Amino acid sequence: MLKIDLSNKKFLISGGAGTGVGSGICQAIAACGGQILLNDINFEKAKEAAKEYPNAFPVPGDISNQKEVEQIFKSIKSEHGVIHGLVNNAGVGLRKEAHLAEESDFDKLYNIDVKGVWMMAKAFVNQLIFNNIKGHIVNVSSVHAHETLSKYAIYASAKSAVEGLTRGMSIELGELGIRCNAIAPGYVDSIQNYEAAVSWTDNPESFFEDQRNEYQSLRHAINARDCGNITVFLLSDLARSITGQTIIVDAGLTNLLHANSFIQDKK
Ligand SMILES: NC(=O)c1ccc[n+]([C@@H]2O[C@H](COP(=O)([O-])OP(=O)(O)OC[C@H]3O[C@@H](n4cnc5c(N)ncnc54)[C@H](O)[C@@H]3O)[C@@H](O)[C@H]2O)c1
Numbered sequence: 270m271l272k273i274d275l276s277n278k279k280f281l282i283s284g285g286a287g288t289g290v291g292s293g294i295c296q297a298i299a300a301c302g303g304q305i306l307l308n309d310i311n312f313e314k315a316k317e318a319a320k321e322y323p324n325a326f327p328v329p330g331d332i333s334n335q336k337e338v339e340q341i342f343k344s345i346k347s348e349h350g351v352i353h354g355l356v357n358n359a360g361v362g363l364r365k366e367a368h369l370a371e372e373s374d375f376d377k378l379y380n381i382d383v384k385g386v387w388m389m390a391k392a393f394v395n396q397l398i399f400n401n402i403k404g405h406i407v408n409v410s411s412v413h414a415h416e417t418l419s420k421y422a423i424y425a426s427a428k429s430a431v432e433g434l435t436r437g438m439s440i441e442l443g444e445l446g447i448r449c450n451a452i453a454p455g456y457v458d459s460i461q462n463y464e465a466a467v468s469w470t471d472n473p474e475s476f477f478e479d480q481r482n483e484y485q486s487l488r489h490a491i492n493a494r495d496c497g498n499i500t501v502f503l504l505s506d507l508a509r510s511i512t513g514q515t516i517i518v519d520a521g522l523t524n525l526l527h528a529n530s531f532i533q534d535k536k
Pocket residue numbers: 283284285286287288289290291308309310311314330331332333357358359360361362381385409410411412453454455456457458459461462
């Protein structure tokens with residue numbers, strides 16, 4: 270039987286205390302026997318979230334701050350030793366037109382979603398090189414790197430940068446046997462997304478069901494665990510020949526030219 274076995278390996282997941290994608294990634298890594306080092310800027314949330322997985326430890330730190338990134342890796346080195354995988358999941362959004370956004374909006378988003386991803390990847394790779402071991406990176410991008418909406422131009426550009434970084438680093442790290450890939454989730458069914466949707470629809474449930482029926486080729490809701498399952502595949506040796514790629518986890522959303530109802534045969 271083919272199984273993904275991550276036992277005896279340690280994985281650092283940034284933003285792992287999030288109720289969205291990060292929780293599905295932690296669940297999937299734990300289900301494959303991997304040990305979780307759960308980073309989050311919110312240490313209280315990280316401590317609570319770490320209790321949900323066997324043998325998991327919270328690691329506080331802001332990935333957008335160079336000194337805190339150094340501290341994250343210093344504390345991991347002294348308390349847990351070598352880590353074998355990094356999932357750059359922490360990220361924030363921005364819902365504002367590019368021509369109306371402030372410099373502070375742009376800086377905040379880019380500092381976390383782009384600079385943070387680079388700083389974490391850099392520190393992780395250098396600890397692999399220092400310990401002379403191989404390990405792998407999965408960055409969390411978004412469908413917005415491929416298609417986007419009004420008010421998401423800056424977020425879309427940041428996620429495009431994440432995919433560029435993924436491709437470029439995969440080339441630089443290939444000779445070391447280190448793989449670097451990304452996942453690009455579509456709209457993930459999660460508590461915080463549901464709560465956000467209340468601001469634009471009175472009935473999120475039927476709104477999202479209608480959206481799926483119109484704009485996805487697969488009609489089910491994408492959940493965080495779907496993202497986690499692809500992430501563990503990319504972290505595992507099953508993906509040994511895949512690097513520099515982004516796997517779009519969108520139930521077929523970005524391939525559709527028009528809404529599903531655009532052409533319907535006459536009955
Ligand atoms: N939710 C979706 O539908 C969706 C779709 C596509 C991509 N994504 C991406 O998935 C990732 C997770 O998003 P989510 O929606 O699940 O978010 P979430 O808000 O549930 O989780 C994000 C976590 O990151 C933490 N965080 C924020 N800034 C941080 C920092 N500077 N340092 C360390 N931790 C920090 C937050 O405290 C939070 O716990 C993001 O990169 C996001 O862009 C999400």
